[in-house]
Amino acid sequence: MMMNSMKTANFRSAISAFAFLTSFALLPLAGCGSDKPTAPAATAADSIKIVSSLPRTGSANAQTTSMVNGIKMAIAETNGKIGDTTISYEDWDDASAQKGNWDPTVEAQNADKAIADEAVMAYVGTYNSGAAKISMPKLNAAGMVMVSPANTAPNLTKAGFGEPNEPAVYRPSGKINYFRVVPTDDVQGAVAADYAKELGATKVFVLDDREVYGKGVSGVFQKHAKEIGLEIVGTDGIDTKASNYKSLITKIKQTGADLVYFGGTTQTNAGQIAKDMVAGGLKAKLIVPDGCYEKAFIEAAGAEALEDRCFITFGGVAAKSLTGKGRDFYLAYLKTYTSEPEGYAVYGYEAAKVVISAMQRIHAAGGTITRASVLAEVGKTKDYTGALGTWSFDANGDTTNRTMSVNTVRNGEFVMVKVVN
């Protein structure tokens, strides 16, 4: 019409300038993992550090704040001392504002920073399984223990779930330095499929967010669902930045699915899916994994979209249903922070506690706290009685704990509907 006096040449140069800028933005990504700083000799010191690397910027913040509180409680219980050695804690962020989610560049920087700081003895993290992939090989090469309070992707520790080179690729030193206190998705996906059947579902549509965690857990769900006789009427991977999923919901509606499984997190738009299922008139149930077990999910989806139609699996039980030492933790948390802990708070606590217990054992035996001794001692954790019950680390570094729960949302709050052991 009228404004088409466009100077093509200028427009092209603008586009190429943009491409040029974007390529810069991608450079750090390409670079990650290529530099391997050598570990300085870790020696006994008056002061040691435990650091955590969790997504603190973005919608997981409420969840991770709760986890950081848990870690702080674990350290406070020792009064920040083991013998004459002071333990300090640093809360690191592995997310960036631009992504609003964990960022591979930042996670790589955190791992490098931890390795370079001689006082750092243990790395508590990560929250996202995809982030763990970045820091695992770095910390492994440096011989630093890494305890994840929340990673659930099975391929991080077990063969046969992901690529053929997994998990060996995360263990360049050949030794195991990565442990986790949360049950993995090979349990979680199966529990979800069993529950789908229990809900009376016959036709299931499986979605994932195309991330390590989401793809992994939805893959397990799909496999187990087939085994127990559910029909998989379709699968798809969503665009996590899309404004809505109304078209996708229509496609699902056409398949006649009576249940949708979404392998993803609040940060990868689970809330919008729940919402668009209502808007699109899809009267199917929705099951999502533990990445959605946080208040931010209810906030994003709006409680009415979830009430009694959305079910959330979680590797453990709700904080208020914990028993024994877990109950003590829950009450102490309420007292200290005057708010309900999010689902993963107790895992943050347990992860830090396992590391501290190992340090205390070293000290009691008259040993020196070094990266190597802490790593060896954490690996020996056996029949440990903590807030999550009595459990051990198995040969892969996974917890022997297998407790899972299924939750739904009622009156805007998570309500546990089933516990599976």
Place this chain on the structure above:
Amino acid sequence: MTNTEVFLQQLIYGLSNGMIIALVALGYTMVYGIVELINFAHGDVFTLGGFLTLTIVGVLGAAAIIEPGALGESSHWLLLLGLVIAAGVFCGGLNLAINRIVYKPLRSAPKLTQLVAAIGVSFILVNIALFWGGAPMKVFGGGNAAAASKDFPEILEGSNLLGDSSNVVLRLEDIAIFAVTIPLMIGLTLFVKKTRLGRGMRATAQNPIAAKLMGIDTDRVIAATFLIGGFLGGAASVMWSVYNNTISFQMGFRAGMDAFTAAVLGGIGSLPGAMVGGVLIGLIRAMSDQYIETRWTNVVVFGVLILILIFRPSGLLGLKQREKV
């Protein structure tokens, strides 16, 4: 659902999403047409429009003004209109201020400088949105999780206009998108065609120096362009929020990218081009979700863009630039 029903449904969704994209695309194309700047901050101006909208709804909701019937039968439409105007004025003003503070001093600087400045402004606005998300209001979740997506309350009644038994869902919000976007587009077209300022815009777009020589206050024309583009973006942000029932600090990222793609597809600098491009992108997305796979939708969208640019380098409705002698 029969195949026809599915197709109809995707058509509704494609058009609804497309009209919103088109409205945002107009902001990109107008600014490009006049000052040859790709205003990367436009998507984020749009985001802030969404945040303002939710804030207003939160304030009104707290005062129970949006309770059904409080303003009579048509209260919801009145509220929608009010929101469109409020967000439009806010985003228009914001765009105007950005132009005045950032772009105007850089007018004679190299294009790359302006482009980098636009990206910088975009970052600033995203972070303002992040900050705003922590507002201690009930609609913002009490401000506990600033970066979380915020649930946007349903302003228009959500039932199916075609009846509960119908497989095809048509909701008031779909209608509302058309009721808001079409008059805005017609208004804009008339404005550019018929008014004195519109004529100034066309002249400045064709040749800024000649326009200046003819006595056109080009600075004023440019300011007006930013104002109008921002207004349309603000209106789009209200429709986007009402349609998706969510806002987040990243909402402008995808909306902006889609809109920019739409503007290029239609021929950047061309108003009808942006409208056609927006609707096309919406339709391609819906049809690709249905008939190909959601995981391939972005590939399809950009594949189509590349194909069109190969055969029509200046976009669908962009005119070929005359050779300069």
